Amino acid sequence: MMVSRNISILATVGVFILAVGVWCEEDQTTEPWRKLPKLYDYDDFDDCRRANPEYEYCVVKAHLEENTKSALWRQISRYSADPRHYRRDVLELGICVDRCNAIIDRPPENDTRTNRASSCSTERVWLNYALNSTSHVSNCVSAETADFPPVGLPEILFGALFGILLALVISTTIIDVKYLTGKDALLVKAFSLSTNLSKLGALSSRSRQDLLFLDGARVVTMMVILLCHATIPMIRFPLKNPEILEQQFVSWWFPIALAGNTYTVQIFFIIGGVVLAVNFMDHIKAHAKFNLSYLWSKIINRLIRILPVYAIVIFFQASWYQRMSDGPIAYRYKDYCRDNWWTNMLFVNNYINPNEPCAQFTWYLGADFQLFLAGSTIMMVIWKFPKITQSIIYTMIAFAFVVPAVIIYVYNLDATVLVLSRYIANEIRELGYYINIYVTFESNAGNYFFGMIMGLVYHKLVESGKKIESSQSFKAMFFLAAFFFVAMNAMTVMLPREQLEEPYLLTAVFGSLLKSSWGILFTFLLLFLSFRPECLFASFLQHPIMLVAAKISYCVYVVQYTVIYLIYRNVTTPLMHNAFNMIFFTSVVLFITLLTGLLLHVCVEVPFMTLFKELLEPKLPHPISTVSKKRADCQSTDKTMEHQIIR
Structure with missing residues (x-):
């Protein structure tokens, strides 16, 4: 009886909290996000890389500038005010730099990869939403950066350690399984895979x-x-x-x-x-x-x-x-x-x-x-x-x-x-x-x-x-x-x-x-x-x-x-x-x-x-x-x- 009564009390509390939550929940019948700019607007990276062996690709943050005359801006501002929403006044664009020439009227004065990506981002935002923006390049990858620098000392040392461990496990397992001389050696008892698997199941x-x-x-x-x-x-x-x-x-x-x-x-x-x-x-x-x-x-x-x-x-x-x-x-x-x-x-x-x-x-x-x-x-x-x-x-x-x-x-x-x-x-x-x-x-x-x-x-x-x-x-x-x-x-x-x-x-x-x-x-x-x-x-x-x-x-x-x-x-x-x-x-x-x-x-x-x-x-x-x-x-x-x- 006591258990049933306790369960009933807890169930009542749960129903009350459920009612409060539903009452507090916002009206989700409208979907204002459908009218907002895409938060993530990425060119296809694999297509960019496939089209040009010397590809350049940048991720750019476009910070929209305030424009109270724009109805779209006012919607963005209202939506972003809720801290549980993503900031829709900061867009993230993936820019295939090779495609920028199609939308940039003239290349920037300092025609570097990052400057071209920034200009491309600004132009794309204006063409899509009629809003000005300032751009910040977060990351760029290219055919040059895809090739990592030569392997350094940490990689060599880890590779050597991995090789030693692998050799120990293989050799000691063979010795253990084949009952060869040295089966009772400490290294064999420690690293033999068959022994350790049997310990796992014991x-x-x-x-x-x-x-x-x-x-x-x-x-x-x-x-x-x-x-x-x-x-x-x-x-x-x-x-x-x-x-x-x-x-x-x-x-x-x-x-x-x-x-x-x-x-x-x-x-x-x-x-x-x-x-x-x-x-x-x-x-x-x-x-x-x-x-x-x-x-x-x-x-x-x-x-x-x-x-x-x-x-x-x-x-x-x-x-x-x-x-x-x-x-x-x-x-x-x-x-x-x-x-x-x-x-x-x-x-x-x-x-x-x-x-x-x-x-x-x-x-x-x-x-x-x-x-x-x-x-x-x-x-x-x-x-x-x-x-x-x-x-x-x-x-x-x-x-x-x-x-x-x-x-x-x-x-x-x-x-x-x-x-x-x-x-x-x-x-x-x-x-x-x-x-x-x-x-x-x-x-x-x-x-x-x-x-x-x-x-x-x-x-x-x-x-x-x-x-x-x-x-x-x-x-x-x-x-x-x-x-x-x-x-x-x-x-x-x-x-x-x-x-x-x-x-x-x-x-x-x-x-x-x-x-x-x-x-x-x-x-x-x-x-x-x-x-x-x-x-x-x-x-x-x-x-x-x-x-x-x-x-x-x-x-x-x-x-x-x-x-x-x-x-x-x-x-x-x-x-x-x-x-x-x-x-x-x-x-x-x-x-x-x-x-x-x-x-x-x-x-x-x-x-x-x-x-x-x-x-x-x-x-x-x-x-x-x-x-x-x-x-x-x-x-x-x-x-x-x-x-x-x-x-």
Whole structure:
């Protein structure tokens, strides 16, 4: 009865929000965009290149000049005033310079490629719309620039590294499969493809069987994030029908969907906090005596797991990625690994040059490593001073709510990411919310702390033998967390359409509560699943397929940026935004990303983990050596839970 009543209440809230959204939605019966200039007007690049081996092609931004006497200008001005619309007073033209002679009366005085393209753009705008404009050349490609400069040192070094890895994998696999001499050598055990594939399919036992569902939770979250990332570049791509996106942006439901896209990554932080706390508490139970060297060993083990794959992908980004593009649109997806690779290797890329990132999606690796260090330090304090555990928990909860609100208020930020087309057309990473809230350690620490608190509660309940299934107070809190989550996300439909000029305390508080609602709900959900591993959802999450997929998900996350942007950097013509293209590009991204992630796992991640484990494990500090074999095995299997799937 209670469950039915709770569902009825949540359904009522949902219907109310639906009614409010429909009431707030603008009248979309008219289509004013049909009378406006084309936002993207591109000559066919492939035809231009085919017609003239010495082709020249430029992308030009035409800024329309104000003309209040023009009815078309007044329509453009009204339409562009809505921040959810693209600016129709700035047109983007793709100019095949060879065709400019047909519309230019006389060549410009300084007859360079860019000047000719600018003149051509100005003339075309006037002929089509009777409006004056000023032009700015964004990018030019030609037969000369199509030939990249000679291969440099970074490309040579990466090629050599790739060749060495390939030779190792092939030779060790042959030795292993053919049972040749040297089969038991360390390199063979590390790089043999057959051995590593068998490890991938092996379902090793764990001491915490009731937490196996966390692997499946990571996989599901990873797939949702990958699907979102696969379509994000389409927003910035030259489209033949950009009005389709604008219609989505002004829809009442879009802020709710955008909140889901923005905060899904918080699930990773929550899981990371849970695993950290549970592993630490298991270690503290086995080793009552405090030992600082344990923190050092955890840091080393984590770096061994994440650095080799990460370094190779960043190395590729800084070398060959820069050369793998085609056409005039590739410049939109510029990467800065050539200059800023070191920020990734030091895990500070979410703070240093965040608006010029190297592999943009890897900001999460920096934030997660920083949270790992902070969380590990907190757990070391709890180990050393167990009596202040409750005070630490209260401090973490206060931090989770107060810090994001303060940042939003001080920097006068939006409560969450708002879809403002004028910014999306450039770079979303230029938004103040992205730089100060989305990627920073302090603003994401709250949900990581919620995960840690859940881990502490879980461990205490397990050790005391208590269950939560029959706890009425837990059911009530779980329902309140779900209600709070639905209400906070639904209220995003009532947020202002654009950034407020002055900071408002209510906006800051709402932004903090919205972000925390994700941590609170999923903390309760994970705690519930940990005591109900036999339920249908938990069974799905811990299916053997999920457990195998979880092993490659880190590599999938790290390489996804490279795959996604390489695909879009090689599309040479504007696209139609429709279901077919969305499905096609998403399918291609998924297939290549998953395949590349699998290869990275068996050819880089597992081999280097095996090597470093054999070479460094004897040298790593062991806090207490008199531990039973059974306890050591439990600790070893628990370490695999820390292999986080990262956004």
